[in-house]
Amino acid sequence: MTNTGGYEERDVVVRLTDVRKDFGDHAALDGVSLDIGAGESVAVMGQSGSGKSTLLNMVSGLDRPTGGSVVVGGEDLAALDEKGLALFRRRRIGMIFQFFNLLDDLPALDNVALAGQLVGLKASAARKRALELMGDLGIADRRNIYPSSLSGGERQRVATARALMNRPSLLLADEPTGALDSRSGDQVMRLLTDLNRLGQTLVIVTHDPRLAAQCARRVVEVADGRIARDSSANGAPAAEVAR
Template identity: 50%
Template sequence: MSEATDTPVLRARALRKEYGKGEGLVRAVDGVDLDVSAGETVAIMGPSGCGKSTLLHLLGGLDRPSGGEVLLNGRRVDNLSEKALSRMRRADISYVFQSFHLMEELTAVENVELSALMAGHSPRAARRRAEELLDQLGLAGRSRFLPSALSGGQRQRVAVARALSNQPLVVLADEPTGNLDSAATLDVLQLFNELHEYGQTLVIVTHDARIAATADRMFSMRDGTFVDETRLTGGTTGKLGALVGLGD
């Protein structure tokens, strides 16, 4: 596992997002502070409607905050123009979605190379990188398959490969296992574990404790704010026996 350094890659300060007005005002995100260091995996957990997805959208520039700041590598990004935000999504930040969001008519490798093509890489370079990533993620033999011919777990792997194709600073994952059964969840779990060990900075929004448990830190979110932070590093397997009534 790579050591997390102290410089925050992604930083949020007093981040707010409000919808509606007057009586109908909804504070979806209400004053969130967050520092994510390079190589760190951070999980955000909470019940549905707590604002965790909105927070993720704000962090990735898919949505604009009502107040507060988002900084990427120390640079403010919440007030960037739409065009600059697009450039940021091409190069620095990528998404993994709950429902994969793969293009149904494109094969696995075509889906993966899409981000690289958007970023202006040559078709050949984009294809090579896409094949490499699929290879690394254990989908080498399936690169010419359409998403409909892949299992849920494999589809999410393709989506992750796409997210990684431009070597982003941060990968934001929104309920990456929300649409998967337990076997596929395990598959994706394994994948995030590998990413973590590889040193990829990850922010995962989830309501699945298992996914959250792969993180270095876990935030509990309630009504738009973080109510608790848990540092998960440390601990030994020695205590495990107690969990099943073994040992003393």
């Protein structure tokens, strides 16, 4: 199934073309084609084993397809070696994980700033940018606190600040509220919605229809490695969202 969404070429942030991913005799993705335009908020949903996490790994360059092509931000990921892919992820993609993936031996500010230092930003400039982001996300007063002493919602905000550190063209969130209580989950949903309103392109993998309804204008459902449905969050065809 192909959906180009009616975007101009320059507006396409993600383009998957006939992507296949095999694990032994099993096709985790089976000929997936999908465009995601700049500024979109897209929820990718499906049952466990449907292929949605594999799709996210293709977009992030964490895994390579068996066939087809993956172009993100105009970059053909097949042309990059492992070092190039790692640098591409650090510079162009922000990633938010279900279990935060923060470094326990660093305070919150250093967890965020490290992402900038890994791409060559001087420590002072990285800390300045990190503190600005933490201020924007309402956690500047937690900058010297270690992850173990932060609430779940605070840890996810720190993780979000880290993901935004290098001004990514694409923000990927993998079950971002899955490890949170309802109150913290609501905070993160509002945060993601606000980021998208400011123009951040956002792709969320989730089991949670409430998260999809609140944070995404478009829902892509994956089943058996294929796109089973592609529509707006309120049920309209995705092509109407692009117009």
